[in-house]
Amino acid sequence: MTLAPESPTASSAPLDELAGALSGFVHSPGSDEYTRLATPWNLAEETHPLAVVEVVSVEDVQAVVRFAAAHDLEVGVRATGHGIINHLQNVLLVHTGRFDELEIRPDGWARIGAGVKWERVMEEAAEHGLAPLAGSSPTVGVAGFLTGGGLGPLARTYGVSADRVVAFDLVTGDGEFRRVTATEHPDLFWGLRGGKGSLGIVTAVETELVHLRTLYGGAVYFGAEHVERVVRTWAEWCPSLVDQATTSIAIERLPDAPFVPPPLAGRTTVAVRFAWVGDPEDGQRVFTPILAVGTPIFGAIGEMPYTQLGMIHSDPVDPLPFHEHNSILHTFSPEAVDALLAVAGPQSECRQAMVEVRQLGGAVAMAPEHGTAFSHRDAAYSLLSIGIPVGPEGEAVVADSQAIASAMEPWSSDGALPNFAGSMDPRRSARIYDRETLERLVGLIEQYDPKHVLRAGRPIREALQLAD
Numbered sequence: 001m002t003l004a005p006e007s008p009t010a011s012s013a014p015l016d017e018l019a020g021a022l023s024g025f026v027h028s029p030g031s032d033e034y035t036r037l038a039t040p041w042n043l044a045e046e047t048h049p050l051a052v053v054e055v056v057s058v059e060d061v062q063a064v065v066r067f068a069a070a071h072d073l074e075v076g077v078r079a080t081g082h083g084i085i086n087h088l089q090n091v092l093l094v095h096t097g098r099f100d101e102l103e104i105r106p107d108g109w110a111r112i113g114a115g116v117k118w119e120r121v122m123e124e125a126a127e128h129g130l131a132p133l134a135g136s137s138p139t140v141g142v143a144g145f146l147t148g149g150g151l152g153p154l155a156r157t158y159g160v161s162a163d164r165v166v167a168f169d170l171v172t173g174d175g176e177f178r179r180v181t182a183t184e185h186p187d188l189f190w191g192l193r194g195g196k197g198s199l200g201i202v203t204a205v206e207t208e209l210v211h212l213r214t215l216y217g218g219a220v221y222f223g224a225e226h227v228e229r230v231v232r233t234w235a236e237w238c239p240s241l242v243d244q245a246t247t248s249i250a251i252e253r254l255p256d257a258p259f260v261p262p263p264l265a266g267r268t269t270v271a272v273r274f275a276w277v278g279d280p281e282d283g284q285r286v287f288t289p290i291l292a293v294g295t296p297i298f299g300a301i302g303e304m305p306y307t308q309l310g311m312i313h314s315d316p317v318d319p320l321p322f323h324e325h326n327s328i329l330h331t332f333s334p335e336a337v338d339a340l341l342a343v344a345g346p347q348s349e350c351r352q353a354m355v356e357v358r359q360l361g362g363a364v365a366m367a368p369e370h371g372t373a374f375s376h377r378d379a380a381y382s383l384l385s386i387g388i389p390v391g392p393e394g395e396a397v398v399a400d401s402q403a404i405a406s407a408m409e410p411w412s413s414d415g416a417l418p419n420f421a422g423s424m425d426p427r428r429s430a431r432i433y434d435r436e437t438l439e440r441l442v443g444l445i446e447q448y449d450p451k452h453v454l455r456a457g458r459p460i461r462e463a464l465q466l467a468d
C-alpha cells in the first residue's frame with residue numbers, strides 16, 4: 001500500500017464556527033502559531049494538518065471531536081511532537097500543551113496533564129523521593145509515551161511504564177468524556193496502554209511512582225578499536241543479568257559538530273548504557289566485564305540522582321531531521337552479533353548516526369493482570385537505527401537502515417514497538433500488534449469511534465484488513 005505524499009488540503013469546514021465554540025484557539029496554515037505547534041520534532045517529516053487546535057479544557061476536546069464528525073474530518077493529537085504523526089490531510093490536530101496540571105502524592109501517585117513532559121514530573125517527584133518511569137529522553141511527553149507502553153532505562157526492573165498507570169481521563173472518538181480505570185471501562189484501560197491515540201484523546205493520566213532517589217548507572221563510550229569486542233562482550237554478558245539491571249548498546253557515528261563532545265565527534269564509537277537498581281557496589285561488580293574490555297574514551301558509570309536519568313542515553317534535545325527503523329530480536333546470538341557488525345561495525349560503510357540494541361526481558365515480559373495492548377512482551381531485544389537523511393547521501397541513509405533490518409532478519413521476529421519509528425503506515429501497525437490485539441483494538445474503535453474520527457485508528461483498521 002503506498003501512502004500519498006503529504007500536502008495541505010483545502011476544506012470547506014467552517015473553522016470560524018469551531019473557534020467560536022472553544023475556550024482555546026484554532027491556528028490556521030500561515031500563522032506563526034500554526035507553524036510552531038504543527039512542526040514535528042523530526043524535521044524530516046512534514047505535517048500539514050488542516051488546523052492546529054490548542055485546547056484548554058476537556059470540553060474543547062469534545063467540541064473538536066464532534067465538529068470533525070459533523071464535517072467529515074479526522075482528529076490527531078500531539079503534545080511535544082516527538083512522535084511521528086504524518087499524513088494529516090483533513091485532520092484537525094489537537095495540541096494538548098496547555099493541559100499542564102501536575103499533582104504528586106507522597107505515597108507514590110501522580111496525576112499528570114496530557115501536555116506535561118517527563119522532566120517536570122521527575123523534578124517534582126524527586127522532592128518526595130519518588131520516580132516516574134520515564135523513557136530515555138526527559139523531554140518526551142507523558143501521555144504519548146504511556147499510550148505506547150513506554151520502555152525506559154529501568155524497564156527490566158520495573159517493566160513497561162504503562163503497567164503502572166491507574167487511570168486515564170479520555171475523550172473518545174464519539175465525543176464522550178470517560179474516566180478509564182481497571183474497573184471503569186476496563187476494555188479501554190486495556191487498549192489505551194499500547195494503542196497510542198487510536199481510542200481517544202487522553203486529557204490526564206494517573207500513575208504510580210516508584211520509591212527511588214538514586215541509581216547506579218550511566219554510559220561509557222569506547223573508540224572504534226574496541227567496538228567489536230565491546231559488542232561481543234555485551235551480547236555474552238546480557239543473558240547473565242538479573243532484573244535489577246537494564247542495559248543497551250549504541251554504535252554511534254556522530255557528526256564532527258560543536259554540539260557533540262569532542263571524543264565522540266566524527267568517529268565511530270560504541271556506548272554501553274547501564275542502570276542498576278540496588279546496592280551500588282553490586283552494580284559496580286556486575287558492570288566489571290564491560291570495563292575489562294578497554295579504557296572508555298568518554299562517559300562514566302556511578303551513583304546518580306534519578307533526575308539525571310537522561311544522561312544514560314544522552315538523547316538529542318533539539319529537533320533534527322532523522323529516519324528511524326525499529327525491529328525486535330528474539331536473540332542476540334554470536335551469529336547475530338557478526339551480522340550486525342558486518343553492516344554497522346567500524347569496518348562497514350554504515351551511515352547511521354546510531355544503531356542501538358536494548359536488552360528487554362526481565363519485568364518487561366510480565367504482563368499486568370488483565371493484560372494490555374502492548375504486544376511482543378516476549379521480545380528479547382529491540383533494534384533501532386537512526387540516520388540523518390540530509391545532503392547527497394540522504395537516500396543512502398534510508399537504504400542503510402533497510403540493509404541493517406534485512407541483515408538482522410534471521411534473528412528478528414516480525415514485530416515492532418509502538419513508541420519507536422512511528423508512522424501512519426498500516427504495515428507498521430501490523431507489526432506492532434499481534435492478530436488478537438489488532439482484532440480487539442478494531443472492535444474498540446468501532447464501539448467508541450463509530451464515525452472513525454480519530455486519525456490514529458485508521459492504520460490499525462487497515463492493518464487488520466491487510467492481515468485478512
Ligand SMILES: Cc1cc2nc3c(=O)[nH]c(=O)nc-3n(C[C@H](O)[C@H](O)[C@H](O)COP(=O)(O)OP(=O)(O)OC[C@H]3O[C@@H](n4cnc5c(N)ncnc54)[C@H](O)[C@@H]3O)c2cc1C
Nearest residue numbers: 078079080081082083135136137141144150151197202419
Ligand atoms: C529522543 C527520543 C527518545 C525516546 N525515548 C523513548 C524511550 O526510551 N522509550 C519509549 O518507549 N519511547 C521513547 N521515545 C518515543 C516516544 O515515547 C514517542 O515518540 C511518544 O509518542 C512521544 O510522545 P509525545 O507526546 O512526546 O509526542 P507527540 O508527537 O506529541 O505524540 C506522539 C503520539 O503519541 C500519542 N499521543 C500523544 N498525546 C496523546 C494524548 N493526549 N492522547 C492520546 N494519544 C496521545 C499520539 O498517537 C501521538 O501521535 C523517544 C522519542 C524520542 C524522540
